Amino acid sequence: MNSPLSRIVVVGNGQAGIQLVDSLRAEGHTGGITVLGDETHLPYQRPPLSKDYMVDGSAAQALPLRAEKFFTENDIDSRLGVRVTAIDRAARTVTVDDGTKVPYATLVLATGAANRGLSVPGSNLAGIYGLRTLSDAEAIHARLGDVGAVVVIGAGFIGLEFAAAARQRGIDVTVLEFADRPMGRALSPALSRYFVGAHERMGVTLRLGEGIASFTGSAGRVTSVESTTGASYPADLVLVGIGVVPRADLAAASGLAVENGITVDSSLRTADPNVFAIGDCANYPSHHAGTRTRLESVQNATDQARHAAKAIVGRSGSYAQLPWFWSQQGPLKLQIAGLVQQSDTTVLRGDPATDKFSLFSFRGGHLAAVESVNRPGDHMAARRLLEQGRSASPEQAADLEFDVKSYSKAR
Ligand code: FAD
Numbered sequence: 001m002n003s004p005l006s007r008i009v010v011v012g013n014g015q016a017g018i019q020l021v022d023s024l025r026a027e028g029h030t031g032g033i034t035v036l037g038d039e040t041h042l043p044y045q046r047p048p049l050s051k052d053y054m055v056d057g058s059a060a061q062a063l064p065l066r067a068e069k070f071f072t073e074n075d076i077d078s079r080l081g082v083r084v085t086a087i088d089r090a091a092r093t094v095t096v097d098d099g100t101k102v103p104y105a106t107l108v109l110a111t112g113a114a115n116r117g118l119s120v121p122g123s124n125l126a127g128i129y130g131l132r133t134l135s136d137a138e139a140i141h142a143r144l145g146d147v148g149a150v151v152v153i154g155a156g157f158i159g160l161e162f163a164a165a166a167r168q169r170g171i172d173v174t175v176l177e178f179a180d181r182p183m184g185r186a187l188s189p190a191l192s193r194y195f196v197g198a199h200e201r202m203g204v205t206l207r208l209g210e211g212i213a214s215f216t217g218s219a220g221r222v223t224s225v226e227s228t229t230g231a232s233y234p235a236d237l238v239l240v241g242i243g244v245v246p247r248a249d250l251a252a253a254s255g256l257a258v259e260n261g262i263t264v265d266s267s268l269r270t271a272d273p274n275v276f277a278i279g280d281c282a283n284y285p286s287h288h289a290g291t292r293t294r295l296e297s298v299q300n301a302t303d304q305a306r307h308a309a310k311a312i313v314g315r316s317g318s319y320a321q322l323p324w325f326w327s328q329q330g331p332l333k334l335q336i337a338g339l340v341q342q343s344d345t346t347v348l349r350g351d352p353a354t355d356k357f358s359l360f361s362f363r364g365g366h367l368a369a370v371e372s373v374n375r376p377g378d379h380m381a382a383r384r385l386l387e388q389g390r391s392a393s394p395e396q397a398a399d400l401e402f403d404v405k406s407y408s409k410a411r
Pocket residue numbers: 011012013014015016017036037038039045046047048049050082083084085110111112113131132133158247250278279280281295296297298299301324325326327328
């Protein structure tokens with residue numbers, strides 16, 4: 001059965017690529033599967049890298065996505081440390097960096113995203129890091145024991161998770177954010193405001209509205225960060241967390257459409273019927289956003305992989321999974337169900353002073369998204385409601401006596 005004619009080749013062995021190969025076997029694909037990844041580690045989960053791993057990397061090792069034996073037991077040809085350099089869509093082959101060509105019947109691009117770089121004077125000094133891979137995390141973790149002051153650039157999820165972890169280790173942390181609120185792309189303004197206070201309580205110095213002018217160093221190593229306001233912050237280590245760009249170069253070079261990611265249709269297929277794209281690298285028509293979007297989350301990678309596997313074995317349909325997300329920042333578990341940007345009204349459930357509350361957001365009176373801090377029950381209930389297209393009223397959501405969990409389970 002393992003002829004090239006039925007071989008499915010996956011570029012990228014991260015969250016999406018590994019779920020895809022698993023789902024292909026679960027869906028009954030008996031033909032060959034090759035998964036090619038340019039990292040050398042056994043595929044692993046990224047989320048712990050900015051959280052537990054930074055607090056105590058030796059105790060909380062990065063978790064593998066699957067046990068090593070998974071690949072042999074499922075007859076999956078997994079190649080590590082292998083970079084795909086070209087796609088020939090006419091010949092249906094990919095070229096890897098040692099020059100070999102791998103033929104495919106179906107190709108799945110699960111290439112993820114790469115950290116956005118910062119190019120200001122001094123940005124190539126030692127001690128300035130990005131955090132995307134286990135290798136990045138290992139390098140940062142190895143330095144953290146020796147640093148007194150850290151500057152984080154960007155108050156997005158990864159920057160703030162890392163800031164909270166560094167504070168747990170007793171390190172001085174300053175976060176510089178160009179925008180006027182943290183996590184502004186994903187959170188409601190009210191929740192951003194809450195997190196400003198929460199990080200201040202953790203001892204983080206959070207400076208909003210400050211961009212980066214330059215880095216200063218000594219003996220080739222960073223010693224301070226100068227912001228656009230003229231302020232200077234001492235830094236033994238700098239983490240740059242200013243977002244990512246989708247890894248779409250391979251697709252673009254092969255003539256596939258790329259616009260903020262690889263353009264796919266509602267079945268996650270590109271304009272070439274033999275090529276799919278999933279996860280952080282894919283720009284898809286979102287049922288929930290009502291527009292094209294590209295998401296960066298474990299849920300998105302996993303659900304898109306499951307969907308693409310079904311489509312490949314002939315069970316197609318429109319991808320319409322509910323987006324959800326989590327982040328852990330010190331003692332605060334943030335969970336988001338739905339897309340907050342689509343809402344017009346926000347209702348508070350619970351008391352932020354207790355660090356346990358949710359914000360229910362509505363669009364035209366209908367539930368659109370729920371952000372929860374340390375209220376996992378609200379999050380799960382919200383996911384059930386949103387998945388079923390149901391709503392609670394704003395009055396019900398605000399009333400702690402209203403049992404949203406039972407309501408979400410009743411049909
Ligand atoms: P990736 O996991 O990035 O995998 C893509 C892989 O493809 C990479 O290994 C890449 O090296 C490889 N690749 C790319 N191009 C090639 C090529 N040409 N040849 C061979 N291999 C190639 N999400 C959450 O929902 N919650 C969280 O708490 C959370 N925390 C995070 C913390 C960190 C530090 C990071 C970095 C991300 C976090 N995320 C979180 C996001 C989540 O991990 C990503 O959305 C998810 O990993 C995306 O999966 P993916 O398979 O699309 O991409």
